[in-house]
Amino acid sequence: MKEKVLFTLQTPYRQPLPVKGWYFGDPAQKTLAVMGALRGNEIQQMYLCSQLIQALDTLEQQGGLSAECGILVIPCANQFSMNVGRRFWAADNTDINRMFPGYGEGETTQRIAQRIFSALTGYRYGIHVVSLYLPGDCLPHVRIMETGYHRPEEAAGFGLPYTLLRKPRPYDTTTLNYNWQIWDTQAFSLYASQTDDLDQEAAAQGVEAILRFLAGKGLCRAVTGPGETNRLYHEDSLCDILSPTGGLLVHRLPLGAEVKAGDPLAQILDPCTGQALAHLTAPVAGRIFFRHRSRLINGHDMVFRILREDVSPA
Amino acid sequence: MIKEVVRVPLAVGEDLVIQRNTIGGGGKRVCVVTGTHGDELEGQYVAWRLAALLQKEPAHLRGRVDIYPALNPLGISTMTRGMPLCDLDMNRTFPGDLRGSMSEYVAAKLIEDMAGADLCIDIHASNIFLRELPQVRINVNTADTLLPLAKRLNMNLIWIHAAATVLESTLAHSLNSIGTPTLVVEMGIGMRISPEYGEQLLTGIFSLLSHLGMWDAPVMPVAPPIVSSDGAVSFVNADQPGLFFPSSHHHAHVEAGQELGVIADPLTGTVRQRLLSPATGLLFTLREYPVVYEGSLIARILGGSQ
Numbered sequence: 001m002k003e004k005v006l007f008t009l010q011t012p013y014r015q016p017l018p019v020k021g022w023y024f025g026d027p028a029q030k031t032l033a034v035m036g037a038l039r040g041n042e043i044q045q046m047y048l049c050s051q052l053i054q055a056l057d058t059l060e061q062q063g064g065l066s067a068e069c070g071i072l073v074i075p076c077a078n079q080f081s082m083n084v085g086r087r088f089w090a091a092d093n094t095d096i097n098r099m100f101p102g103y104g105e106g107e108t109t110q111r112i113a114q115r116i117f118s119a120l121t122g123y124r125y126g127i128h129v130v131s132l133y134l135p136g137d138c139l140p141h142v143r144i145m146e147t148g149y150h151r152p153e154e155a156a157g158f159g160l161p162y163t164l165l166r167k168p169r170p171y172d173t174t175t176l177n178y179n180w181q182i183w184d185t186q187a188f189s190l191y192a193s194q195t196d197d198l199d200q201e202a203a204a205q206g207v208e209a210i211l212r213f214l215a216g217k218g219l220c221r222a223v224t225g226p227g228e229t230n231r232l233y234h235e236d237s238l239c240d241i242l243s244p245t246g247g248l249l250v251h252r253l254p255l256g257a258e259v260k261a262g263d264p265l266a267q268i269l270d271p272c273t274g275q276a277l278a279h280l281t282a283p284v285a286g287r288i289f290f291r292h293r294s295r296l297i298n299g300h301d302m303v304f305r306i307l308r309e310d311v312s313p314a
Numbered sequence: 315m316i317k318e319v320v321r322v323p324l325a326v327g328e329d330l331v332i333q334r335n336t337i338g339g340g341g342k343r344v345c346v347v348t349g350t351h352g353d354e355l356e357g358q359y360v361a362w363r364l365a366a367l368l369q370k371e372p373a374h375l376r377g378r379v380d381i382y383p384a385l386n387p388l389g390i391s392t393m394t395r396g397m398p399l400c401d402l403d404m405n406r407t408f409p410g411d412l413r414g415s416m417s418e419y420v421a422a423k424l425i426e427d428m429a430g431a432d433l434c435i436d437i438h439a440s441n442i443f444l445r446e447l448p449q450v451r452i453n454v455n456t457a458d459t460l461l462p463l464a465k466r467l468n469m470n471l472i473w474i475h476a477a478a479t480v481l482e483s484t485l486a487h488s489l490n491s492i493g494t495p496t497l498v499v500e501m502g503i504g505m506r507i508s509p510e511y512g513e514q515l516l517t518g519i520f521s522l523l524s525h526l527g528m529w530d531a532p533v534m535p536v537a538p539p540i541v542s543s544d545g546a547v548s549f550v551n552a553d554q555p556g557l558f559f560p561s562s563h564h565h566a567h568v569e570a571g572q573e574l575g576v577i578a579d580p581l582t583g584t585v586r587q588r589l590l591s592p593a594t595g596l597l598f599t600l601r602e603y604p605v606v607y608e609g610s611l612i613a614r615i616l617g618g619s620q
Contacts, residue, residue, distance in 0.1 A: 009608065010554065010555045010608060011607060012555040012579075012606070013605075088401065091607055092441075093395060093396065098406065105549070105551065106551070107551065107609045108609035108610055111608065133400075134415060135400065170409075170483035171406050240413065242419075246324045246326070246329075271325060298330070299322040300419045301415055
C-alpha cells in the first residue's frame with residue numbers, strides 16, 4: 001500500500017487540505033479506481049472506502065493481488081465541507097459531482113474536479129461509491145449510466161442483487177460516472193444504503209462486492225462468498241410512489257420488505273392533530289427499493305420506489 | 315390577474331405556491347421570469363416596476379405579459395440560492411418531470427406554463443460573489459433567433475457562448491429547445507438591487523414589446539450593445555487563497571498588464587498575488603466578495619487583445 005497526496009488545497013483561513021489516494025498492486029497497471037466522498041455528508045461512502053483500504057492492504061501483504069492489478073482508492077476529497085458539516089463545497093455551495101470532467105483554469109470546484117479526474121482517468125474500471133440525491137435510503141446496488149459505452153453485463157461480477165440502468169438526464173452529464181464512461185473507463189456507481197450515518201453491514205457488503213468483482217476477473221485472490229444473482233433493471237421500470245400531500249410520515253414497513261399490491265406502506269399524518277391525511281399502499285407487488293427518510297414530507301416527494309415483481313430483469 | 319402556476323403542500327401547515335401576474339389579454343405572449351436563485355434579487359425590482367408600468371397604461375398593451383417574480387419562493391424567503399428542501403440548484407432541474415419528485419414536478423409545471431410564449435426573458439443577478447455589467451447570454455446554437463431580440467434589450471453586452479459550454483438543465487436551454495425563445499439576462503450582484511440596472515432593462519423590455527407589436531406607446535431608444543463571442547472574453551482567476559482587494563473599477567476600460575487588484579494574507583501582512591489584466595478591454599465582471607480560494611473568479615475582460 002502506498003499513500004500519496006494527489007493534490008493539496010490551500011485555503012485562506014484553514015490549514016492546507018491534502019486529498020490522498022491509496023495505491024495497491026502495480027502502480028503502472030491502471031485496473032480499478034474507487035472514488036469515495038465528494039460531498040461533505042458522505043460518511044458511509046468514506047467509511048466503505050476505508051474498509052476497502054483495510055481489506056486491500058491485508059490482501060496485498062498476503063500476496064493476493066495479481067501482477068496485472070493496480071488499484072487506486074480515494075476515500076474523501078471534500079474534508080473542507082465534511083469538517084464543517086456542509087454537504088456541498090462550503091465556500092460557494094457547489095457540488096463537485098456536478099463539475100466533471102472539471103476545468104483546470106476554472107473556478108475552485110471545477111479545478112478540484114479536474115484534479116480528481118486526472119488521478120482517476122485511464123483505469124479500466126471505475127467505481128464511485130456515491131450517495132443518493134433523494135433524501136432517503138436504498139437497497140445496496142450498482143448503477144450504470146446508459147451512455148452507449150456501458151457494458152451492463154460487467155455488473156454481474158459484483159454479486160449484488162441489483163443493477164439499475166439509468167438513462168442520463170441533462171444534470172447527469174457532469175457527474176463522475178458519466179464522464180468516466182465517456183473517457184473509456186467502465187464506470188459503476190455503488191450505493192451502500194446510508195449517507196451521513198454508518199451502515200456497517202452494507203459497507204461490508206460493498207467491500208466484498210468490489211473484491212468479488214476483482215477476484216472474478218482473476219485480479220486478486222480474495223476469499224468472498226458467491227454473492228447473489230444479479231438482476232438488471234431499467235430505472236424507469238421502478239414503481240415510484242409520490243406523496244399526495246404534506247405532513248408527518250410514519251412508515252409501516254422497512255426498506256427491503258416484500259410487498260403485495262394493496263399492502264399498507266405508510267401513513268401521512270397531519271403534524272398537529274395526528275389525523276391521517278393519506279394511507280399509502282403498494283400499487284404493485286415487489287420489494288421496497290427506496291424509502292424516504294425524513295419524517296417531514298412534502299407533496300410530490302418521492303416516498304417509495306418499488307422493484308416490481310411483474311417486471312422481468314432486463 | 316394573479317394566477318397560480320403550481321402548488322405543492324409542504325409538511326407543516328403551508329403550501330409552496332409559485333405565482334405569476336398576467337397582464338393583458340390575447341395575442342402574443344411574453345414571459346418575464348426571475349427569482350430562480352434565491353440570492354438574486356435584481357429581478358425583483360424589474361418585476362415590480364414592470365407590473366406597475368403595464369397596469370398604469372393597459373390600453374397600450376397589445377397581447378399578454380406574464381410576470382413570474384419568484385420561481386423559488388422558499389429560496390428567496392430564506393436567503394438561499396438553491397431550493398432549501400433538497401439543496402438543489404433550481405436552474406439545474408429543468409425540464410423537470412411531471413411524474414418526478416417535487417423539484418422535478420415544479421420544474422415541469424413551470425416549463426408547461428411558459429411553453430409556447432413568443433419570448434421569455436429570464437433575469438438573473440450573478441451571485442453574491444461577482445458584480446456583472448448588464449448583459450444577455452445566449453448560446454451560439456440559438457444566436458440566429460435570439461441575437462436580433464437581444465440587441466433590443468438595452469443591455470451593455472451580449473455574450474454568445476460556445477456550444478460546448480451549454481448547461482442543458484437550465485430553464486433557458488429547456489425552453490429554447492422546445493421552440494420558446496428565451497433570453498438570459500445577467501446583471502448586478504446577488505443579495506442587492508441596483509435600480510439603475512433595473513431601469514435600463516425596463517427600457518429594453520418595452521423596446522422589445524414595441525418591436526413585437528405588443529406596446530403601442532412611444533418607447534425610449536436603446537443603446538447598441540457590444541456583441542462578443544467566447545474568444546473575446548478573458549478570465550482572471552485566483553491562483554492563491556486570501557483576501558481580494560480590487561484596484562480597478564467595475565465597468566472601467568483596462569489595459570493589458572494593468573493591475574486589477576491583489577490577493578492579500580491578513581495573517582502575515584503580505585501580498586500573495588498581484589492580479590494583472592490579461593487583455594485590453596472592458597472590465598465587465600468584477601469580484602465583490604473578498605474571500606477567495608484558488609480558482610475563484612476575479613474578473614472578466616471583454617476585449618481579448620493583448
